[in-house]
Amino acid sequence: KQEVTQIPAALSVPEGENLVLNCSFTDSAIYNLQWFRQDPGKGLTSLLLIQSSQREQTSGRLNASLDKSSGRSTLYIAASQPGDSATYLCAVPRSGGSYIPTFGRGTSLIVHP
């Protein structure tokens, strides 16, 4: 059974810091890994999708990497801003080529001015 762990569970940093959020998963036979952002009381917004054949994806100040062999992904946020405050979740397929994802519990990020 696929299990997804996100560390740390919570993070509070001053504005301007570069951040690394971690995601680990137990079954490495995955097609992709997806990172989401969730603002309080809202749904999930997709940030980045990394296919299994890729090692990283970039969008603006965000960079996500994937190491399938070790079952790990990192989300790097450069020059953090208060508007980055949210919960960040990662998700991978439950098993093999399944289209049903398993989600981590998320990392709650606060960036203070």
Added chain:
Amino acid sequence: DVKVTQSSRYLVKRTGEKVFLECVQDMDHENMFWYRQDPGLGLRLIYFSYDVKMKEKGDIPEGYSVSREKKERFSLILESASTNQTSMYLCASSLGFRGNQPQHFGDGTRLSIL
């Protein structure tokens, strides 16, 4: 752009009522999902559907049913609402069956059962 719309952002119902939560997607996606999200428990899958009129139980289907009469619409039904079904409900959709497509979420429905 991808759009998943949930009919209500907030809903308050009474114990024992039959409750309908509606979700519509405009992307011609095959797969649709209903989750509930509770503090400390994360996202839990209630039901999903991979085609019109097809449905599969997720991890916590008890007390819920679903309906998918049209490809774009997926309804979650609480047959007899109870206070332990107070939660945030999230609908999502995705394309295809190969596990390499992203999930797209609606804005969620905050449901309170009194």
